[in-house]
Amino acid sequence: MCRNEWEILRYTTEKGVILLSRKSGDNILKFDYFGEYTSNTAKKELLNRLGINVEIKKVYSNINTDIFIDNAIKNYYGMRITKNEPWETTLCFIISQFNNIKRIRLIMKNLLERYGEPYYIDGKKVMLFPSAERISKATIPELMSCGTGFRAKYIKSVSNEIKNGFSFDHINRLDYDEAKNELLKLDGVGDKVADCILLFGYGHLQSFPIDVWVKRIIEKVYMKNKKKSIQQIHDFANNRWGNLAGYAQQYLYWYGRTALRLEETTQTV
DNA sequence: TTCCAGGGCCGCG
């Protein structure tokens, strides 16, 4: 609403805090770092978080299996998978269920402003995303007043689990399958949300989240327009794109959504 | 007004 509004990415690690900011409409990024970070270590962390250090051409040569995904790559050339905080990612994708992207952003913003921890930079206040501890103190009606709707009970339940010892750090030490099984124990986390957490929160690039769009795209483009189960689609993606299936998923999702809407896709593979 | 949005849970057969 305000033209001078800053878009800020917040990274909170055990070493400190890194903020990456951009004035809306501006192409220039700036970053600030606090705690134990130096200019170099902060920059390194950012390159990792933003996925800039992956060799994207190698990724393309691995996932470019057919004409459809080749078009997807051409249309979204350079797009990376970024890595964010597991807890924040979990909340974000619990909220994403049966919801739209605009409202997901709004709800996350409401939670940030209402429960976030203030952090001061040169006297200027920046809100850091609230910990599970802080969220767990909110009541369900309070969470609902942020627009979370029927997902409030999941948020409450998951934040309590974390307060009672569920460890996101522990999941870091597990392989993909083990980690997914752990995440599936959380209330409100099913197959798709678990895969999103693993892909965007932990950097498991083999993870292949199957939402309604990806399902439609796979069925239409790769399965001769026949309905398939979630498990069949997982098997297909794993066989075809292996440990980079997550990258394939992102290009299929962003390109396929518009392609299917515009019905440019009589093209099958 | 009605419909839909990056699912998951629950109760059925």
Place this chain on the structure above:
DNA sequence: CGCGGCCATGGA
């Protein structure tokens, strides 16, 4: 197990 109904909310 596989399936369908249900769920809060607000923008189009």
